[in-house]
Amino acid sequence: MNKFSHSLHAVLTRTAPRQARASRSMSRFGTIALSIMSLGVAACGTLTRTAWTRPDVSIPRHWQAESAAAGQTSASVSVGASYNRSDVPDASRSLPADTEANPGGDANIDPWWYAFGDPELNRLVERALAGNHDLKTAVVNLRAAQFAVDLARANQLPLISSSAALSNSHSLRGAHVVSHSKSLLASASYVVDLWGSLSSSTDASRWEARATEQDERTVKMTVASLVAQDYWLLALLTEQIEQSDASILYGEQTLALTNVRYASGAITAVDLLAARQSLASQRASRSVLLAQRTQTENALAILLGQPPGEVFDVPSARLTTPLPAVAAGVPASVLVRRPDVMAAELRTRSTLARADAVRTSFYPNLTLTGSAGTASDALRNLLQNPLGTIAADVAAPFLNVWTMKAQVGSAQTAYDAAVVAFARTFYQALADVENALAARADYQAEITQWADALEAARQSEQRIGWQYRAGSIPLQNWLDAQQASRNADAELASSRYAALINQVALYVALGGR
Numbered sequence: 038m039n040k041f042s043h044s045l046h047a048v049l050t051r052t053a054p055r056q057a058r059a060s061r062s063m064s065r066f067g068t069i070a071l072s073i074m075s076l077g078v079a080a081c082g083t084l085t086r087t088a089w090t091r092p093d094v095s096i097p098r099h100w101q102a103e104s105a106a107a108g109q110t111s112a113s114v115s116v117g118a119s120y121n122r123s124d125v126p127d128a129s130r131s132l133p134a135d136t137e138a139n140p141g142g143d144a145n146i147d148p149w150w151y152a153f154g155d156p157e158l159n160r161l162v163e164r165a166l167a168g169n170h171d172l173k174t175a176v177v178n179l180r181a182a183q184f185a186v187d188l189a190r191a192n193q194l195p196l197i198s199s200s201a202a203l204s205n206s207h208s209l210r211g212a213h214v215v216s217h218s219k220s221l222l223a224s225a226s227y228v229v230d231l232w233g234s235l236s237s238s239t240d241a242s243r244w245e246a247r248a249t250e251q252d253e254r255t256v257k258m259t260v261a262s263l264v265a266q267d268y269w270l271l272a273l274l275t276e277q278i279e280q281s282d283a284s285i286l287y288g289e290q291t292l293a294l295t296n297v298r299y300a301s302g303a304i305t306a307v308d309l310l311a312a313r314q315s316l317a318s319q320r321a322s323r324s325v326l327l328a329q330r331t332q333t334e335n336a337l338a339i340l341l342g343q344p345p346g347e348v349f350d351v352p353s354a355r356l357t358t359p360l361p362a363v364a365a366g367v368p369a370s371v372l373v374r375r376p377d378v379m380a381a382e383l384r385t386r387s388t389l390a391r392a393d394a395v396r397t398s399f400y401p402n403l404t405l406t407g408s409a410g411t412a413s414d415a416l417r418n419l420l421q422n423p424l425g426t427i428a429a430d431v432a433a434p435f436l437n438v439w440t441m442k443a444q445v446g447s448a449q450t451a452y453d454a455a456v457v458a459f460a461r462t463f464y465q466a467l468a469d470v471e472n473a474l475a476a477r478a479d480y481q482a483e484i485t486q487w488a489d490a491l492e493a494a495r496q497s498e499q500r501i502g503w504q505y506r507a508g509s510i511p512l513q514n515w516l517d518a519q520q521a522s523r524n525a526d527a528e529l530a531s532s533r534y535a536a537l538i539n540q541v542a543l544y545v546a547l548g549g550r
Contacts, residue, residue, distance in 0.1 A: 147549025152361040168342025175253040182249040189239040237394035244387035254376035276353030281323040288316040308512035374548030381459040392448035469546035480536035491525040
């Protein structure tokens with residue numbers, strides 16, 4: 038070993054421990070710096086998020102009184118108070134858990150149809166909830182929203198890619214020389230979420246997924262209500278057809294009596310023609326009722342997710358089903374059970390988070406990239422000659438001033454529209470409840486009045502019939518009395534049907550029983 042080699046060896050021997058100590062110090066420093074940077078990133082993301090508050094809506098005074106009677110807090114019942122949901126779970130709780138843990142979500146609804154105590158109605162609603170195509174579409178939409186959450190979460194993870202290459206080369210000059218080359222390369226890039234843009238985007242997707250879950254509940258409520266409506270419409274049509282059959286039989290008897298009186302010369306042809314016209318009209322009305330029943334059966338089959346053609350036997354006695362009792366006072370808090378109200382509120386949260394994501398996306402971005410690989414004649418040299426690079430790239434999208442203003446303004450406008458939509462949905466919910474409660478009392482009074490009218494019409498028709506047989510009045514008086522009796526009978530059935538449908542509307546308005 039010459040002098041130079043000896044000196045170099047001595048220097049390297051002395052400096053090696055120093056380099057090792059320096060490397061350990063740098064490692065500790067890097068760990069501390071990384072921890073500080075992580076805390077800084079989390080702090081930046083928190084500071085740039087806009088605090089969400091529930092949109093302000095006013096409650097009518099009588100609703101406030103009912104809320105106070107129900108024991109709600111004074112803040113929720115003061116004059117002009119805002120809608121308050123402190124007594125029930127609400128959407129302002131912590132961010133929903135990962136959707137894959139509960140793919141079906143909490144999309145169940147209150148089985149309000151059981152309140153009518155009709156096993157056949159219960160069976161049909163359950164069939165519809167299992168097979169309705171609109172509901173299946175809503176489930177697909179929910180799955181799509183859940184995948185959107187997964188995609189948003191994936192954007193917060195490092196992007197990793199890899200490649201491999203193999204090449205052979207042959208010499209074209211004389212000697213037979215063959216060379217082989219293999220290479221492996223892996224690269225990764227990670228966008229540091231300095232300002233919380235990516236996390237805000239994920240939050241927006243999660244709130245939208247929860248809102249979509251409420252959309253599914255809305256479809257369930259709608260399907261159940263439509264099944265109940267068609268079910269009782271079939272009962273109404275069945276009763277009307279039965280009434281029509283009885284009226285046709287009575288009309289045939291009236292026509293037979295008229296023929297006898299006409300043959301004896303007791304009446305003119307005018308009475309005979311009137312009897313024939315009345316009977317023909319009743320038969321035509323029956324044909325219309327039969328067509329309506331077929332259409333209703335087909336509509337019900339579609340609701341059940343079945344092909345048209347199924348025949349449903351719904352006795353007319355179903356119209357006499359007693360109406361379930363309703364509490365005297367309804368506090369405003371029950372409206373939070375309505376899925377459309379909940380969905381509208383959740384979308385205000387989603388659009389606010391989306392606005393934060395758009396706004397912070399124009400802040401400076403930090404992207405970390407790294408690559409590692411090998412290029413060698415043999416893969417066994419992988420650990421002997423690695424190639425690697427680490428780089429950081431800072432982007433400044435805020436320089437695009439006009440684009441930034443337009444996109445931020447558009448996102449803010451979407452949030453403002455969501456707030457307006459929530460207020461409109463909430464007030465519509467109040468109106469739905471008010472209308473259904475008011476109509477409930479009206480229909481009950483109407484049923485009583487038409488029952489009295491029917492009894493009076495039947496007695497009148499009976500007496501007028503006796504007078505016609507005695508020859509003291511013309512036939513038209515009797516035909517008019519028969520029509521009045523039929524009208525009262527039809528109105529009574531329609532009022533009973535309307536009362537049942539209104540009860541369904543009340544349950545839907547309240548979001549359940």
